[in-house]
Amino acid sequence: MTLEQWRTLQAVVDSGGFAQAAEALHKSQSSISYSVGKLQEQLGMELLSIEGRRAVLTPAGEALLQRARHLIDHAMSLEQVASGLQQGWEAEIGIAVDAAFPMSVLISAFKRFLPESQGTRLMLREEVLSGASEALIERKVELAISPWVPPGFMGEKLIDIHFVAVASLEHPLNQLGRKVTGTDMCQEMQLVIRDSAIKQNRDSGWLGSEQRWTVTSLESAKHLIVNGLGFGWLPNHEAYDLIQQGVIKPLDLDVEYDKHGTLYLIYAQKETSGPATQLLANEVKKAAAEYTLTQPTASELCRKKASQTLKQS
Numbered sequence: 001m002t003l004e005q006w007r008t009l010q011a012v013v014d015s016g017g018f019a020q021a022a023e024a025l026h027k028s029q030s031s032i033s034y035s036v037g038k039l040q041e042q043l044g045m046e047l048l049s050i051e052g053r054r055a056v057l058t059p060a061g062e063a064l065l066q067r068a069r070h071l072i073d074h075a076m077s078l079e080q081v082a083s084g085l086q087q088g089w090e091a092e093i094g095i096a097v098d099a100a101f102p103m104s105v106l107i108s109a110f111k112r113f114l115p116e117s118q119g120t121r122l123m124l125r126e127e128v129l130s131g132a133s134e135a136l137i138e139r140k141v142e143l144a145i146s147p148w149v150p151p152g153f154m155g156e157k158l159i160d161i162h163f164v165a166v167a168s169l170e171h172p173l174n175q176l177g178r179k180v181t182g183t184d185m186c187q188e189m190q191l192v193i194r195d196s197a198i199k200q201n202r203d204s205g206w207l208g209s210e211q212r213w214t215v216t217s218l219e220s221a222k223h224l225i226v227n228g229l230g231f232g233w234l235p236n237h238e239a240y241d242l243i244q245q246g247v248i249k250p251l252d253l254d255v256e257y258d259k260h261g262t263l264y265l266i267y268a269q270k271e272t273s274g275p276a277t278q279l280l281a282n283e284v285k286k287a288a289a290e291y292t293l294t295q296p297t298a299s300e301l302c303r304k305k306a307s308q309t310l311k312q313s
Contacts, residue, residue, distance in 0.1 A: 006068040007096050009047060010034055034221040037146055047277065069271040077213070089118055090274040094141035096125040096132035099193070099218040100161045100235045101145050101263055113280050120276040128216070131196030142268050142277045145284070147261045155264030158288040163259040164239050165251040167231035179254035189213060189230035191221050233259055 011021040012032065022029040040047050047061030057065060097106060110122070125135055132146035136153065149155035165185075167173050173180050173188055189211045196216070213230060215221050218238065225232050226247050234242075242248045266285060267273055273281075 001039060001042050005035050006065070007072055008035040009039060009061075009065060010069065010072060012036060012048065013057055015124055017053060017055050033249065039274050047167050058208060088264045090120055090142075090276040092121040092123060093143070093277055093280055094123040094125065094135075095143040095145070095280065096127050096135040096141045097145045098132050098263060100147070100163075100261070101158075102235075102237050102291060105159075105287045105291045106284070108290070109280070109283040112283045112287070116279060117276060122280075126217075128193050128218075129195040136266055136268055139268060142273060143281055143284075144266045144268075145263055146266060147263055149264050149266055153266050153267045155269070155284065158189035158261055158263045158265050159292055162198060162236045163233040163261075164236050164241050165231060165233050165249060165257075165259075166225060166248045167245070168226060168228040168248055169246070171228055171231060173231055173251055176251050178252075180251045181254050185231065185251075191215060191223050191230040193228060193232075208234070250291050295309065 008025065011025050012018055015021045015024050016211075018029050018032050018036075019070045020025075022032045027033070032111070036048065046058050047064065048055045049058055072238065074140065074258045091235050113122075123141075125132070125141060127135060127146070130146070130148045132141075132144040133150045135141045136144040136146070137150050145158060146155075147161075171188075173184060190213075192212055194216050194300065199266065213224070213229075218234075218266050219279065220236065221232050222234065222242065224230060225234070226242060239250070241246065265281060265288075267277070267281065
């Protein structure tokens with residue numbers, strides 16, 4: 001028995017007959033009939049019965065073809081991967097993404113990439129600050145989304161990320177009844193997300209106070225802030241839902257402080273990057289552009305909500 005015989009049987013069933021299968025597979029009807037007949041002979045059982053002009057599976061044929069379909073699908077996927085590799089299509093792509101990059105944008109890009117990926121494996125590294133750039137420098141990834149463009153690399157701007165200083169509703173900084181000063185903040189526990197790079201650590205947003213807890217992920221920082229264990233800076237798109245839910249509030253700072261940064265898409269080697277890497281990069285750029293155009297800016301939403309909540313307090 002061969003996989004080609006099962007493919008032929010599948011074509012007969014799906015197209016409704018031997019003549020239709022012959023047309024679909026660009027073969028003669030006699031070769032189709034021979035292939036199916038040989039398969040039945042080798043198995044020692046009838047797989048098809050003719051009802052009118054249609055070829056219909058017997059119960060045994062239905063059970064066997066159901067399993068054979070999985071084998072056929074796997075074989076086709078394997079053929080696509082082999083064809084892609086022959087054409088220079090990568091077997092695996094590594095992408096390092098800064099934690100501040102909106103996950104919804106990344107998912108949108110991945111959804112578009114998947115159907116065209118030809119079996120390419122994807123390795124996602126979630127990094128903080130210069131971690132994505134370091135992964136790029138060390139050639140651990142083919143693409144990086146990072147706020148830092150290393151020397152010798154070219155970065156394409158994706159989106160601007162704005163940050164807001166927040167704390168829980170019951171936090172002392174939200175109970176002052178006046179504007180929050182830098183001195184006030186230095187006297188409270190600040191939650192800082194540690195740079196995930198090993199060789200080039202950066203502190204971002206730390207105000208210099210000894211009262212500092214350091215975490216390794218954005219999610220951990222959010223949980224600690226929500227539970228009143230300190231204040232911190234969160235990307236506006238991450239803070240907005242929590243502000244809407246009434247579990248945290250933006251700090252009413254005494255200065256108009258706009259903390260923001262730009263995230264860039266960076267290739268390890270753009271000129272020699274393979275087709276899968278190029279495809280993924282293009283999908284990321286498209287998704288980021290759509291996000292920027294269609295989403296109301298989180299900065300405006302946060303400012304609006306901050307104004308509402310501060311008036312109510």
